[in-house]
Amino acid sequence: MKRVVLAFSGGLDTSCAVRWLKDQFGLEVICFSAFLGEVKDKERLRKRAKAAGASKVIIEDLKDEFARDFILPTLWAHARYEGKYPLATAIGRPLIVRHLVRIAQEEKAEFVAHGCTGKGNDQVRFEVGVRTLDPGLKIIAPLRQWEFKSREEEIDYAQLNDIPIEATKASPYSIDRNIWGVSIEAGILEDPWREPPEDAYVMTRALNRVLKKPKYLEIEFEKGIPVRLNGVSKTMVQMIESLNAIAGAYGVGRFDQIENRLVGIKSREIYEAPAAEVLLTAHTEIEGMVMDREFLHFKKLLSEKYAELVYYGLWFSPLKNALDQFFASNQHRVTGKVRIKLDHGHAVCVGRASSYSLYSEKLATYSKKDTFDRKSAEGFMKIWGLPYEGLGHGR
Numbered sequence: 430m431k432r433v434v435l436a437f438s439g440g441l442d443t444s445c446a447v448r449w450l451k452d453q454f455g456l457e458v459i460c461f462s463a464f465l466g467e468v469k470d471k472e473r474l475r476k477r478a479k480a481a482g483a484s485k486v487i488i489e490d491l492k493d494e495f496a497r498d499f500i501l502p503t504l505w506a507h508a509r510y511e512g513k514y515p516l517a518t519a520i521g522r523p524l525i526v527r528h529l530v531r532i533a534q535e536e537k538a539e540f541v542a543h544g545c546t547g548k549g550n551d552q553v554r555f556e557v558g559v560r561t562l563d564p565g566l567k568i569i570a571p572l573r574q575w576e577f578k579s580r581e582e583e584i585d586y587a588q589l590n591d592i593p594i595e596a597t598k599a600s601p602y603s604i605d606r607n608i609w610g611v612s613i614e615a616g617i618l619e620d621p622w623r624e625p626p627e628d629a630y631v632m633t634r635a636l637n638r639v640l641k642k643p644k645y646l647e648i649e650f651e652k653g654i655p656v657r658l659n660g661v662s663k664t665m666v667q668m669i670e671s672l673n674a675i676a677g678a679y680g681v682g683r684f685d686q687i688e689n690r691l692v693g694i695k696s697r698e699i700y701e702a703p704a705a706e707v708l709l710t711a712h713t714e715i716e717g718m719v720m721d722r723e724f725l726h727f728k729k730l731l732s733e734k735y736a737e738l739v740y741y742g743l744w745f746s747p748l749k750n751a752l753d754q755f756f757a758s759n760q761h762r763v764t765g766k767v768r769i770k771l772d773h774g775h776a777v778c779v780g781r782a783s784s785y786s787l788y789s790e791k792l793a794t795y796s797k798k799d800t801f802d803r804k805s806a807e808g809f810m811k812i813w814g815l816p817y818e819g820l821g822h823g824r
């Protein structure tokens with residue numbers, strides 16, 4: 430029997446997809462679930478997949494690999510799509526794809542399948558990713574192909590086929606979560622004028638419920654990697670999980686955004702990414718102290734491009750890889766510590782220190798300690814302004 434490996438989340442869509450793939454194509458269905466930090470019960474997930482008709486269920490905890498190979502490069506790139514969204518969902522997909530392809534090859538499956546809808550970015554990330562890594566695999570997207578037009582029809586199908594569906598009332602939102610952040614859309618969020626109701630948020634506290642007393646964090650970087658929090662050594666995953674809890678309690682890292690999807694639709698989405706917000710702020714601050722102006726200004730342009738490539742599903746592309754090397758090229762200097770103050774929804778840098786610092790108090794000071802050669806400033810301006818002399822005449 431021919432095989433398909435399905436990226437299985439355990440929700441209604443992918444549960445129905447298991448049965449549908451069997452019935453429609455006569456395939457043996459292997460379910461693959463990757464844990465990137467969402468709260469899920471392994472055994473329950475396994476049972477659900479089996480009950481839906483899977484012949485085999487593979488569940489892997491990939492948080493460390495996610496942090497090392499996907500979050501760290503994104504952090505170094507200071508990547509935020511359209512200036513806000515730190516790309517949690519967008520970087521989770523290529524990791525799932527990497528393993529979906531590996532498993533398909535190991536299991537000698539001819540097909541892979543995913544549960545993405547036909548109008549989002551995630552289908553692009555899955556399919557372009559799969560085709561980049563293994564163009565021989567055939568891709569099935571049940572949600573684009575099947576006949577169900579609503580959730581209700583899917584529920585009917587599930588009940589008819591004895592597919593277990595969550596007894597609890599499903600969330601009115603579509604939620605994707607990993608340790609780098611949560612993406613929340615649909616339901617009443619689709620009205621862009623309406624303030625997101627508090628129950629839509631899952632990782633952060635509302636401003637009227639945040640801890641009142643500001644908190645200071647000290648984050649230490651070694652060669653670009655955040656390694657210590659308040660003096661305590663942490664793995665990347667521990668660092669991110671701690672920061673999500675601590676900064677989430679201050680309401681840090683909420684975004685409400687109208688974004689431009691690759692498929693041309695504008696969508697309203699809310700995001701929560703407390704750890705990402707803190708780490709992006711901290712890393713940007715320390716890098717700003719150890720690097721020169723030209724590098725920093727040019728990097729900003731590349732950060733924007735990088736965020737687009739990642740958002741557009743081009744994680745495995747040559748330009749994205751080349752940009753990774755650019756961002757990695759100076760990380761040996763990004764060593765030192767940053768003091769962050771958490772206060773009413775904000776994470777602000779209030780101090781930084783590094784042995785690679787290019788900041789010189791003697792040059793910056795307006796006090797007696799000043800050593801800056803003001804005399805040379807005069808000559809500098811003459812030469813700098815030379816090309817423009819008289820150019821404004823008559824304006």
Ligand code: ARG
Pocket residue numbers: 516518519549550551603604605612613614698
């Ligand atoms: N808009 C985000 C992106 O394209 C998140 C997509 C998934 N969101 C969700 N709520 N299921 O990366």
